[in-house]
Amino acid sequence: MAPVRRYWLMKSEPDVFSIDDLESQGRTSWDGVRNYQARNFMRDEMQVGDLVLFYHSNAKPPGVAGLARVCTRAHPDVSAQDPRSEYHDPKASPDNPIWMMVDVAFVAKFPAFVSLDRLKQEQILADMLVLRRGMRLSVQPVERDHFERVVELGNK
Numbered sequence: 500m501a502p503v504r505r506y507w508l509m510k511s512e513p514d515v516f517s518i519d520d521l522e523s524q525g526r527t528s529w530d531g532v533r534n535y536q537a538r539n540f541m542r543d544e545m546q547v548g549d550l551v552l553f554y555h556s557n558a559k560p561p562g563v564a565g566l567a568r569v570c571t572r573a574h575p576d577v578s579a580q581d582p583r584s585e586y587h588d589p590k591a592s593p594d595n596p597i598w599m600m601v602d603v604a605f606v607a608k609f610p611a612f613v614s615l616d617r618l619k620q621e622q623i624l625a626d627m628l629v630l631r632r633g634m635r636l637s638v639q640p641v642e643r644d645h646f647e648r649v650v651e652l653g654n655k
Contacts, residue, residue, distance in 0.1 A: 519608070560614040
C-alpha cells in the first residue's frame with residue numbers, strides 16, 4: 500500500500516532563500532529550523548513525495564510563491580553542528596544531532612503570487628494554520644482542500 504501524500508507549508512524569507520533560488524538550484528536542504536514542533540513535523544511526518552507550498556515570509560507582501568516537493572526523509576541538520584553556521588547549536592553532536600532537515604526540490608513558481616491578504620479573503624481557507632493569529636511555525640501541515648485551493652489561486 501502506497502503512503503498517503505501529505506501537504507505542507509514551509510516558510511522562507513525571500514532575501515535569504517526564495518522560490519527563485521530554489522528554481523535555480525533545483526533542490527536544497529531545508530536547514531536552520533530551530534523549533535521543536537516544526538522539526539518534529541519534518542522528522543516524524545514528512546515523506547518523500549509530499550508537496551509543499553513555498554511561502555515567502557517577512558516580505559512585503561508575504562504569501563505563497565510556488566511549489567516544492569519533499570525529496571528525502573529527514574536527516575540530521577549538520578548546520579547545527581557547525582560552529583561557523585548562524586544555525587549552530589552547541590548541544591548538537593553527531594551522536595545527538597537534535598535538529599533535522601529534509602531536502603526539497605523545485606516544482607513550480609506560481610504565475611500569480613498568492614498574498615497573505617488573498618488567502619484571508621478565501622472562506623474555504625479560514626482554518627488554514629498560516630492564517631491563525633500568532634502562528635509562527637516555519638513548517639506546518641496543510642489540509643488537502645486548502646492546498647488545492649491555494650494552487651488554484653496561484654495558477655490564475
